[in-house]
Amino acid sequence: MIVSVASGKGGTGKTTLAVNLAAALGRKAQLLDCDVEEPNAHLFLRPEISHSRKVGTPVPLVDADRCTLCRKCAEICRFNAIAVAGRQVLVFADLCHGCGGCTLVCPEQAIAEVDRELGAIDFGTCAGPDYVGGRLRVGEAMAPPLIKQVRAAADPRRITVVDAPPGTSCPVIAAMHGADFVLLVTEPTPFGLHDLRLAVEAVRLLGIPAGLAVNRADLGDDAVFAYAEQQGLPLLMRIPFDRAIAEAYSRGQLLVDADPCWRGQFQALYRAIETLVRQGGAVPCANS
Structure with missing residues (x-):
């Protein structure tokens, strides 16, 4: 099972969902940090990095x-x-x-190929899931080839949770492509709704089943929920705007460790995803 956690905009809580979902699944899971321009999943999982590998892309050399x-x-x-x-x-x-x-x-x-360095991939272990994370070289603009290499490093025997980059551009498509399910994360604000619409369009093009998690769900308005219902996008999790959650996040603490009741909720989230995939649910983004 490959679950890609994505969002149309940054700051919605995408990484929070990804790391806590992977941590709740424990040793049977792995977390792939494909947000290679700003990787931060390691701040929460705190893996012990066993080794790193440089990644390059072929470029022409003319004789x-x-x-x-x-x-x-x-x-x-x-x-x-x-x-x-x-x-x-x-x-x-x-x-x-x-x-x-x-x-x-x-x-x-007259043209040969030489490697140009794109960045590196880190491999690590922690108390829960295994960790694989990409780091794009400073100043490098070509993220998709590195993201594809991170995806290729996945262990097929484990449940794979992908922390995708924010937005809907090429790096996001590379992180979502080939996933069994996309968990879209948003917030109930006008900006959140606008960018959720873009993310839904991207998932629709890829033909991948998707569901929705709403962070800070008790703020803003109900427009996001109305849109999800209109699109047939199943609402799988609500995370409230809560000071204790914000404090845990600011300390780099996993939500499932700060409040054990959340561990069961994230495990239930995965079971719901598994059920939707097993039922072969249609892409929940049909044109209205």
Whole structure:
């Protein structure tokens, strides 16, 4: 089972849901922190990092002596990562998506591939779930290849909880792709509703069953709940606006440890997700 915890905007409590769900499941679970630009799940799980691995992406290296300036490499690149200027081939490594198309079409075999470092993946253990987290290199813009590597490091024998990046752009799609279920997290505010709509559209495109968790559920208005009902999006958890919860969060303490009653609630949340997946529920985001 792969459960991706996502949100249309930052600050809704996505990581809170992800780490507590994984902790409530204990040793049979693993947490993948795919929010590689701002990873923070480790602050709550406090894993002992056993090892790290650098991750790179292939970029072209042009042999000027063999190149005939035919421009086929530049014509195939949809991201303008390689260009011919006068008698010179220019490579813009930061724009390269590592597809390898330029190496395939070069008639002179003048293009080889070298690795460009994207970041690193940390592997760790703690009292509960195993931990795998990605760290994007400072200044790097290409998050999806690193997220895919974090996803590939998952242990298929365990329940996988993915802490996805916020938003609805390419990194989020990479974190949600191939999941069995997406748990969308939002807050009952106009901003929360606006970005929930965007997240629902993304899940609809991927065709993945989804459910909703509402954080700070007793604030704001009822528009989020009305939208969820309209879309057939099952409401699986409400977390109240509570000072004790905020204090635990500020200390980096798991909610399931600060108040043991929450452990049972997160375990019940997983059972509800498991039931929805087992029943083969349709994507709960049908057009209204």
